[in-house]
Amino acid sequence: MKRKTRVLLDCLKQLALPFFIFCIYSILIAFVFWLYRLKLEPFFYAGAVAFFVLLCAFVVEFFKESKAAAAREHLLNNILCDWNSFEQPRNLTQDDYRQMIKALGERIEKLTADFSTEQKETQDFYTTWVHQIKTPIAVLKLELDKANTSELDRGALQEELFRIEQYTDMVLSYQRLGSTSNDLLVKEYSLDELIREVIRKYASQFIHKKLKLEYEGCSEKIVIDKKWFCCILEQLVSNAIKYTQAGAISITVADGTLCVNDTGIGIASEDLPRIFEKGYTGANGRLNEKSSGLGLYLCSKAATLLEIPITAQSTPGKGSSFSLNIAEKII
Numbered sequence: 001m002k003r004k005t006r007v008l009l010d011c012l013k014q015l016a017l018p019f020f021i022f023c024i025y026s027i028l029i030a031f032v033f034w035l036y037r038l039k040l041e042p043f044f045y046a047g048a049v050a051f052f053v054l055l056c057a058f059v060v061e062f063f064k065e066s067k068a069a070a071a072r073e074h075l076l077n078n079i080l081c082d083w084n085s086f087e088q089p090r091n092l093t094q095d096d097y098r099q100m101i102k103a104l105g106e107r108i109e110k111l112t113a114d115f116s117t118e119q120k121e122t123q124d125f126y127t128t129w130v131h132q133i134k135t136p137i138a139v140l141k142l143e144l145d146k147a148n149t150s151e152l153d154r155g156a157l158q159e160e161l162f163r164i165e166q167y168t169d170m171v172l173s174y175q176r177l178g179s180t181s182n183d184l185l186v187k188e189y190s191l192d193e194l195i196r197e198v199i200r201k202y203a204s205q206f207i208h209k210k211l212k213l214e215y216e217g218c219s220e221k222i223v224i225d226k227k228w229f230c231c232i233l234e235q236l237v238s239n240a241i242k243y244t245q246a247g248a249i250s251i252t253v254a255d256g257t258l259c260v261n262d263t264g265i266g267i268a269s270e271d272l273p274r275i276f277e278k279g280y281t282g283a284n285g286r287l288n289e290k291s292s293g294l295g296l297y298l299c300s301k302a303a304t305l306l307e308i309p310i311t312a313q314s315t316p317g318k319g320s321s322f323s324l325n326i327a328e329k330i331i
Contacts (some may be wrong), residue, residue: 007069011062015054022054123175130172137165162205166238170298173231177301184225184305188331191220195251198233199270201224206249214250222329228302232310234323235299236260243320256327267314275312276300 011049033043142162154317156315199215206213222229240249240262247263267275274280308329312321 003069003073004066006026007065008062010218011058011065014061015058017059019054021051026050037153061206062226131167133168135162166234170294173302174294174298177298177305181307185227186223186225188223189226190222191222191253191326191330192218193231194222194226194230195226195258196255198230198237199251201234202237202241205238209241209242209245211244211246212248214248215252218253220253220330222326223331224326224329228306229308232302232306232308232324233258233260235295239295240264240320245310247319256325256330258324258326259321261321263273263319266318267312267320268316272312276310 029043030040032038033040106157145327195215195218205211236262237249237251240260243266244262244264249263250259250261252261253260271280276299279294280297300310303324306329309325311323311325312320313323
């Protein structure tokens with residue numbers, strides 16, 4: 001309605017000059033008729049016909065401008081893809097503006113294409129780098145198993161190798177976040193199998209830190225993208241292990257909610273609202289120099305991608321709990 005009103009006002013402004021001239025001429029002609037003592041009936045008749053013609057011109061112009069305004073509104077809402085779909089200019093001013101917008105549109109289109117190419121090249125580089133660096137990591141693991149080292153030293157070295165591998169996987173996941181449209185593969189999975197797969201991956205970490213794992217299994221089926229869901233769960237389990245020095249880590253599934261709980265150092269209340277921000281490490285991160293502040297950010301972005309709400313609760317000195325609301329994904 002507001003846009004229709006503006007179109008009406010614009011049409012009135014366009015016809016303001018013709019209407020003003022009509023009024024001036026009408027006054028002059030009426031004055032001449034009065035001076036010559038002529039009958040005013042022909043004057044009023046001619047004035048009524050002229051006013052009717054002017055009114056018809058206004059109505060036609062209003063409908064033409066309304067149609068053009070609707071087309072411009074559609075173009076405005078889709079300017080990034082339809083910037084070249086302009087109506088035929090009716091004067092030089094409109095044509096000049098059309099040429100300006102066309103030049104800007106072509107420039108933006110070129111910049112977008114260049115950026116996409118550069119982004120793809122960067123992503124390809126990091127993807128290749130991650131896959132290449134995994135080869136020496138695997139070789140180091142094999143050599144470490146053969147090396148004549150104490151169990152304590154071997155455990156420490158294995159933990160560092162595991163962390164390197166984890167960080168390379170994080171780089172790969174971070175790169176994939178920018179091209180998720182063709183990266184999702186949503187299928188039906190056993191939730192229990194997905195959880196156990198993550199647990200097996202971190203089994204050596206549980207053993208090395210002598211942490212107890214509490215998980216009783218579940219029977220739910222879930223429709224999800226396996227890679228990104230496991231990425232979220234791996235990050236939550238990894239953080240739980242990192243910040244828990246003694247005690248237990250539990251994974252529970254109940255009432256459509258998957259929870260990862262730990263008995264670690266917890267999160268300060270002032271840090272809790274910001275833990276999912278990119279690069280934010282908080283007090284715990286400053287104490288633990290190995291924290292990058294990217295893990296929970298990646299976790300949050302992946303959860304948003306899968307439309308899974310994620311929340312966190314924590315008590316400093318007692319532990320933390322991260323919850324994934326997967327009720328809509330369970331079948």
